[in-house]
Amino acid sequence: MKSILVLGGTGTTGRRIARRLSADGLPVRTASRTGGDVRFDLDDPTTWGPALDGAAAMYLLEPALRPGVDRRNRIPRLVSEAVAAGVTRLVLLSAYGVGGADDSHPLKSAERAVRGSGVDWTILQPDWFAQNFSESFWLPDVRSGTLAAPTGDGRTPFVDAEDIAAVAAAALTEDRHHGRTYQLTGPAALSFGEALDVIADATGRTLRHLDVPAAAFADRMTEEGVPAAAARLLTGLLVDVREGRGATVSDGVRQALGRPARSFEQFVGEAAAAGHWA
Incomplete structure (x- = not known):
């Protein structure tokens, strides 16, 4: 088969x-x-x-x-x-x-x-995965209580990886997705500070977002072993958030699945219950 x-x-x-x-x-x-x-x-x-x-x-x-x-x-x-x-x-x-x-x-x-x-x-x-807060890049910072990133008050519509997986599974098995490009975001754009507030409310932790200069952020990444080119790329993407690029909410999840995208609050509730920030 x-x-x-x-x-x-x-x-x-x-x-x-x-x-x-x-x-x-x-x-x-x-x-x-x-x-x-x-x-x-x-x-x-x-x-x-x-x-x-x-x-x-x-x-x-x-x-x-x-x-x-x-x-x-x-x-x-x-x-x-x-x-x-x-x-x-x-x-x-x-x-x-x-x-x-x-x-x-x-x-x-x-x-x-x-x-x-x-x-x-x-x-x-x-867009940026919501799971970056619970499984990936930003988890150590969340656990430490301070997430430092050069994003200022810029907002972005974090998307739940469960939605990405649901769209991918549908596209792998259903003919109707042929020739489609889906922009996948969450239903609302949040700043990093606002996202951390949601996590803090769900976990009882004290969390803060620290805005840092782009150059300092890139230098810290390279000091931690990230290749310089990758550090520059990631820093640039975060600066885009600060400058308001990529804050647009898309309805790609609804187009593909016929339902709204999962909210950041839904993601946080499930991640907290699973003990990701314990």
């Missing part, structure tokens, strides 16, 4: 997609550099063929930035190999705002490759 291949299958979105597909009784395989059902490494094309074998649909994404890696050609090459191997449906996790980025943005070439693949495709462009 043909299967659905989920790249990054142990990550924030991948494991949620796989869980949904498995719950529906669908044949799904997770792939990642570590863990998952099959090993897959975008830096190692020898791992691609075994992972693609028997796959009819694939969820694909670019992993975290690593030094010395040119990301511009990896997804296009993978798309070509996937189609040649028999994959007939592609769902790409891109990022909010890629449509307005210049051609040097690595996800631009990924989107072009998927759109030009000759098979069914869907592109997801999510």
Whole structure:
């Protein structure tokens, strides 16, 4: 039986997609550099063929930035190999705002490759994940009580990864999403300070957002081992929040699923109950 291949299958979105597909009784395989059902490494094309074998649909994404890696050609090459191997449906996790980025943005070439693949495709462009507060980048800062970021009072509509997974699972299994690009956001834009207030109310913790200069933030990241190029990219995205870019709320979740996006308050309530900030 043909299967659905989920790249990054142990990550924030991948494991949620796989869980949904498995719950529906669908044949799904997770792939990642570590863990998952099959090993897959975008830096190692020898791992691609075994992972693609028997796959009819694939969820694909670019992993975290690593030094010395040119990301511009990896997804296009993978798309070509996937189609040649028999994959007939592609769902790409891109990022909010890629449509307005210049051609040097690595996800631009990924989107072009998927759109030009000759098979069914869907592109997801999510905003900042709400789970960054509970599972990823900002969790250590939240636990410490102070989240330092160069965002000022700028707002952004954090999107719940559960919504991203729900849209991805639908796109992997339903014909009606072919040729669609969904901008995925939460239902309301919040500042980092406001987001921390919601978490504080749910957990009883004392939390604050500390606005810091962009250069100092980038320097701190590089001191912690983040590659300089990645530090500059992330800092620039946070400065965009400060300057009001990317604050627009989209109805992509409703377009794809016929229901509103989950609120940040819903996400926080569930994350708090699960003990993420304990």
